[in-house]
Amino acid sequence: MGYPSHYDQTLNMVKETRAFRNTQEIARLNDAERTELISNFHPDYRPEGMAALRLGSNKGDRVPVELAKALESYSIFNPEDLNLSAPGYTTDILIVGGGGAGCSAALTAHAGGAEVLMVTKLRLGDANTLMAEGGMCSPVRPEDNPYMHFIDTIGGGHYTNVPELVKALVMDGPEIAAWLMELGVMFDYESDGSLKVNHCGGHSRKRMLSCKDLTGLEIMRVLRDELRDRQIPCLEFSPVVDLVLDQNGACRGAVLYNMETSSFIVVQAKAVIMASGGIGRLHIQGFPTTNHYGATADGLVVAYRAGAKMLHMDSIQYHPTGTVWPEQLLGQLITEVMRGHGAHLVNVSGERFINELECRDTCASACIRECSERGNGVFTPTGSEGVWLDTPLIADIKNHFVGIYQRFKKYDIDIQNEPILVYPTQHYQNGGLLITPQAETSLPGLYAAGEVAGGIQGKNRLAGNSLLDIFVYGRRAARRALEANGETAAPEYLTVEHLGKWHAQLSELGVSEERQSPVLLPDYTPKPD
Amino acid sequence: MAELIPIYYSGKQYLVPEGVTIMGAVEYSGYRLVRGCGCRGGFCGACASVYRVPGDHQIKVGLACQTRVEKGMDIAILPYYPAQKVLYDIKLVKDPKQELQKMYPEMYRCLGCSACTKICPQDLPVMDIIAEAQRGNLAAVAELSFDCVMCGLCASRCLAQMVPYNIAMAARRLYAYFMLPRPDYVGTRIREVEQGVYDQQIDALLEEEQEKLQKLYAERDIEGI
Numbered sequence: 001m002g003y004p005s006h007y008d009q010t011l012n013m014v015k016e017t018r019a020f021r022n023t024q025e026i027a028r029l030n031d032a033e034r035t036e037l038i039s040n041f042h043p044d045y046r047p048e049g050m051a052a053l054r055l056g057s058n059k060g061d062r063v064p065v066e067l068a069k070a071l072e073s074y075s076i077f078n079p080e081d082l083n084l085s086a087p088g089y090t091t092d093i094l095i096v097g098g099g100g101a102g103c104s105a106a107l108t109a110h111a112g113g114a115e116v117l118m119v120t121k122l123r124l125g126d127a128n129t130l131m132a133e134g135g136m137c138s139p140v141r142p143e144d145n146p147y148m149h150f151i152d153t154i155g156g157g158h159y160t161n162v163p164e165l166v167k168a169l170v171m172d173g174p175e176i177a178a179w180l181m182e183l184g185v186m187f188d189y190e191s192d193g194s195l196k197v198n199h200c201g202g203h204s205r206k207r208m209l210s211c212k213d214l215t216g217l218e219i220m221r222v223l224r225d226e227l228r229d230r231q232i233p234c235l236e237f238s239p240v241v242d243l244v245l246d247q248n249g250a251c252r253g254a255v256l257y258n259m260e261t262s263s264f265i266v267v268q269a270k271a272v273i274m275a276s277g278g279i280g281r282l283h284i285q286g287f288p289t290t291n292h293y294g295a296t297a298d299g300l301v302v303a304y305r306a307g308a309k310m311l312h313m314d315s316i317q318y319h320p321t322g323t324v325w326p327e328q329l330l331g332q333l334i335t336e337v338m339r340g341h342g343a344h345l346v347n348v349s350g351e352r353f354i355n356e357l358e359c360r361d362t363c364a365s366a367c368i369r370e371c372s373e374r375g376n377g378v379f380t381p382t383g384s385e386g387v388w389l390d391t392p393l394i395a396d397i398k399n400h401f402v403g404i405y406q407r408f409k410k411y412d413i414d415i416q417n418e419p420i421l422v423y424p425t426q427h428y429q430n431g432g433l434l435i436t437p438q439a440e441t442s443l444p445g446l447y448a449a450g451e452v453a454g455g456i457q458g459k460n461r462l463a464g465n466s467l468l469d470i471f472v473y474g475r476r477a478a479r480r481a482l483e484a485n486g487e488t489a490a491p492e493y494l495t496v497e498h499l500g501k502w503h504a505q506l507s508e509l510g511v512s513e514e515r516q517s518p519v520l521l522p523d524y525t526p527k528p529d
Numbered sequence: 530m531a532e533l534i535p536i537y538y539s540g541k542q543y544l545v546p547e548g549v550t551i552m553g554a555v556e557y558s559g560y561r562l563v564r565g566c567g568c569r570g571g572f573c574g575a576c577a578s579v580y581r582v583p584g585d586h587q588i589k590v591g592l593a594c595q596t597r598v599e600k601g602m603d604i605a606i607l608p609y610y611p612a613q614k615v616l617y618d619i620k621l622v623k624d625p626k627q628e629l630q631k632m633y634p635e636m637y638r639c640l641g642c643s644a645c646t647k648i649c650p651q652d653l654p655v656m657d658i659i660a661e662a663q664r665g666n667l668a669a670v671a672e673l674s675f676d677c678v679m680c681g682l683c684a685s686r687c688l689a690q691m692v693p694y695n696i697a698m699a700a701r702r703l704y705a706y707f708m709l710p711r712p713d714y715v716g717t718r719i720r721e722v723e724q725g726v727y728d729q730q731i732d733a734l735l736e737e738e739q740e741k742l743q744k745l746y747a748e749r750d751i752e753g754i
Binding site: 195 | 548549550553556557559560561562563564566567568569570571572573575595597614616617618619620671675676677678679698699701702703704705706709710711712714715716717718719722727730731732734735739742743745746749750751752
């Protein structure tokens with residue numbers, strides 16, 4: 001297959017300019033230039049991509065149109081038909097989501113003596129955690145410390161992060177690294193026995209710990225193995241479709257939907273930890289995504305209609321280098337470590353247009369500007385556009401990036417000699433449910449950890465910080481829930497009356513009853529024209 | 530528009546565009562997958578598939594999200610495959626080599642047929658991994674099996690009815706727990722945090738004006754590559 005023949009001319013220009021580009025210095029943007037670039041070209045700033053919420057705790061806030069639609073929807077069941085008097089399961093702590101945040105919460109809660117039930121939409125471990133390639137940042141080295149990690153994270157987040165949440169992140173980092181080592185995670189080491197650490201975008205110290213280029217997979221495999229060893233129950237293919245409250249409006253369980261038998265299950269719990277992940281599969285503004293199949297913002301939807309507050313949900317992270325061609329790999333991540341190793345971002349004529357080591361939002365905006373305003377993009381036969389990531393500049397590519405090399409080789413593209421066509425791809429939900437440093441949401445009894453939580457990373461997340469935050473807040477949520485559970489009395493009754501009220505408001509707004517959420521899974525079957 | 534070619538999904542014929550992946554073809558045919566689909570990027574092993582192509586007696590495998598369709602391909606996506614896993618507490622293990630052998634004695638029943646290696650969609654040398662496990666060479670098992678996505682195909686083919694991926698999983702954990710270094714500086718840093726060494730410095734920034742933070746950020750010292 002390889003590249004279409006009409007690419008010959010642009011591929012030649014990329015090749016011919018390579019030597020010159022290698023000697024070229026491109027200055028980093030100053031604050032004003034960066035702000036101008038982002039506000040003109042970052043998708044978050046497109047007015048048509050955002051809508052003001054018409055109801056709920058964040059009424060009036062701008063959020064992506066696709067999320068607004070999911071939030072302003074009816075429950076997928078009729079609340080009046082639900083029998084809450086005989087829950088299918090009763091437990092101390094219900095954990096929603098089988099990724100890194102959910103698994104670390106479950107292990108911590110179980111170790112603290114609680115009865116735990118995990119529920120997840122797909123299989124245990126099917127989550128974005130497992131797809132993390134690069135690594136997890138933790139300020140463990142003598143040359144580093146939590147203070148430096150704090151400054152990097154706040155600056156990278158453009159000073160929008162909740163500082164107390166960043167403090168918890170960086171202070172817990174070393175303990176998380178040790179905890180994972182104690183569970184038997186195969187981190188990478190130097191020959192002198194020190195941890196191997198990588199540099200990555202926006203960090204001032206080398207602090208990214210890795211497990212080859214499959215860090216998330218390795219950690220996820222170990223956590224899943226340990227959950228099974230501890231015999232912690234997990235209901236798979238049974239996503240949460242709404243929360244259950246008590247007489248005081250505190251969260252005391254959830255309604256699950258068994259996708260395979262099309263039946264509903266009520267779970268009663270003293271506390272619920274929401275660790276349901278991100279939003280990518282809602283395809284914000286039509287962008288492809290690096291996210292796994294189940295990332296449809298379900299946790300935001302059910303928590304929001306039960307009254308929880310969100311933060312920064314106008315902020316989505318687009319990774320600058322998602323694959324555009326071949327289409328079979330559309331949206332898949334090309335790690336930014338490639339730019340760290342010297343690969344240039346280059347337009348149709350072989351010209352660089354940004355310092356490749358700028359933050360993600362800046363590089364992504366520059367790629368979009370190149371394709372839109374400047375008209376310097378490379379078109380694919382099906383009408384998408386991209387710019388080149390000039391990989392032949394990387395020495396020893398087969399050794400450093402064997403996974404990516406093989407992925408393209410299958411489509412007859414040799415990235416040692418040919419560049420990769422890339423365009424920004426949705427990667428991460430920067431915002432989420434508002435939490436305290438103890439992972440409490442604004443809804444009593446509901447905790448949140450991982451990508452569904454917001455405020456930790458501000459409006460731009462640094463590489464390697466989310467793989468840390470899922471464990472920090474997963475464990476914090478479990479510890480706080482354990483403490484609080486001691487004081488929690490049995491509910492007088494369980495209720496979903498909040499749904500009736502929500503439905504009445506939707507009805508007043510004229511929203512059609514056919515609009516239901518959570519979305520659960522994207523639909524990629526062909527649509528009639 | 531690409532040429533349409535026939536494929537068979539669970540025995541039913543559909544016409545799909547040439548060049549798409551098995552997953553793309555199945556969705557193009559109107560299926561909204563529940564099982565048999567996970568990360569869609571070749572990491573999770575949810576979409577292990579077996580297939581045959583016309584005129585070839587061999588059974589072939591691949592991840593549905595990574596494998597392109599061929600004309601006449603007859604495909605099944607594996608929804609699930611039962612597997613045996615021995616429960617253990619890594620902190621109570623005394624001798625990791627012996628423990629692995631005690632946990633999974635069936636590994637000595639390996640017939641050397643190599644069906645596991647042939648079927649692995651990650652091209653791992655599964656049979657060699659089991660041979661290393663038999664020898665108690667945990668480091669070799671850990672290194673050789675590192676790219677395992679635990680899709681279950683090896684277990685589906687093993688004549689000795691082993692679950693090679695769970696044996697490798699235990700070996701990797703035992704290897705990491707017992708044989709990899711634990712640098713002292715990690716523990717030192719944890720104690721510093723517990724003793725509050727960084728609290729004052731960070732707390733002073735919590736209420737700080739953005740301008741001051743910007744200055745600190747701009748002036749921070751960046752470690753060389």
